[in-house]
Amino acid sequence: MPPVAASRSPWRSLKYRSMRWWSVANFVSNAGTWMQLTVQNLLVLQITGSAAATGLSMSVQAAPALLMSLAGGAAVDRWPRRLTAAVSQSLLGAIAFATAALVATGRLDLTILMVLAALTGIVATVDGPACALLGNDLVPPDDVPSAIGVGSLVHSAGRLAGAALGGVTVGFLGTAAAYAANGMSFLFVAAVIPFLRPAYGVLRGAAGAAHPAVPAAPASASAAPDVEPVGQDMTVRQGLVFFMRRPRLVALAGITGISAVFGRNYNLTLAVLVTGPLAGGAGSFGTVSTVLAVGGIVGAVLGARLRQPSVRLVGMLAATGGLLQVVAGFSPSFAVLLVLVLPMAIVETVSDTAGTTVLQTDPPAHLRGRVLGVWGSISTTWGLAGPPALGLVMELAGARGALVLGGLVIAGSIGAGSLLRRRRSTAPVVLRTEEHDATARPALGTAA
Incomplete structure (x- = not known):
């Protein structure tokens, strides 16, 4: 197959073994997440009987992303990426298992539910960028759009499968089983991550994380006027700037x-x-x-x-x-x-x-x-x-x-x-020429 045709294939990222495993893991994780989401709002309504409480639980889970995403992104840059993703997935799995146990024993109340929702949101501020960038590390830069497109397909397929499985699971095994299944899906992802390998041409950063190779920074600021040279420190402010x-x-x-x-x-x-x-x-x-x-x-x-x-x-x-x-x-x-x-x-x-x-x-x-x-x-x-x-x-x-x-x-x-x-890009620019300079300034040796 000609190289150009191969590079245009929407499935080209799947020729890498690690990307195939990562796609399977993401499908399982998305299916588990949507299985849990299918029953989560109903669970809040059962506990509180209030639609306002349902909305509040969603806001509590989203709030950390608004307040802590910068710190979460800095952690992803500072720590080894595969380790970070594996730990965050394991923590999300532990939260899902804890929720399942509380539901099964009838000990889940509104206060505990809000605490668990907040914890989920906090871990997600690290897990989201870690998993997104880890997936990109598994393919060369030109194949990143394919990896993102495949990820979108996996997300859609997982959503459909999870919604269907959620109803079946609750009907036969109860609400706690949906949370337990989601916990298992997180652990499956965490188990796959250590076996993933970056694609050829990927470098390792100082923190041990895999990073796609990027061109060296320009030698002068004039080569890239819209970006100031950046150091290798890991401050939150640096990312914002x-x-x-x-x-x-x-x-x-x-x-x-x-x-x-x-x-x-x-x-x-x-x-x-x-x-x-x-x-x-x-x-x-x-x-x-x-x-x-x-x-x-x-x-x-x-x-x-x-x-x-x-x-x-x-x-x-x-x-x-x-x-x-x-x-x-x-x-x-x-x-x-x-x-x-x-x-x-x-x-x-x-x-x-x-x-x-x-x-x-x-x-x-x-x-x-x-x-x-x-x-x-x-x-x-x-x-x-x-x-x-x-x-x-x-x-x-x-x-x-x-x-x-x-x-x-x-x-x-x-x-x-x-x-x-x-x-702005087509604004006329006045260029100084030698002839212009000669007429604009007095000749050497003459009185000003």
């Missing part, structure tokens, strides 16, 4: 943030559109959800074909998704909406794959954990702000108005940012 001084990462954050707040919350906007103006029911929205899932799978395959995605590509895809969202807001019927939902999901997933690849490969190897930590704090803020903001817009403008206005904001903001960047 690097992120804020890297224009493409700031632009990526802006694009993703606008898309996350004004779009992509389709479980909210499309649910209201289908059950309201389009006069559908729960079954109709179930069909929309299925089409979104199919589009996500197709988008993951297409995203895995990318080689070196850019922030410009992410912006173009996000703007396209915004325009599709505008058209969806004017859907005259349920059938027309279904036709639009598929490309919306595809564009969103390809954009996510491209953005994740840029985020995980752009920083130097020794800073990637902290950059992901910064991203974790930012993305958590978007996740918390998006649904309330869209809910307010829907209260004022309805579901159609929210889709149309949100899509216009996304496409308009990205378009305006692109035009501004183009103007």
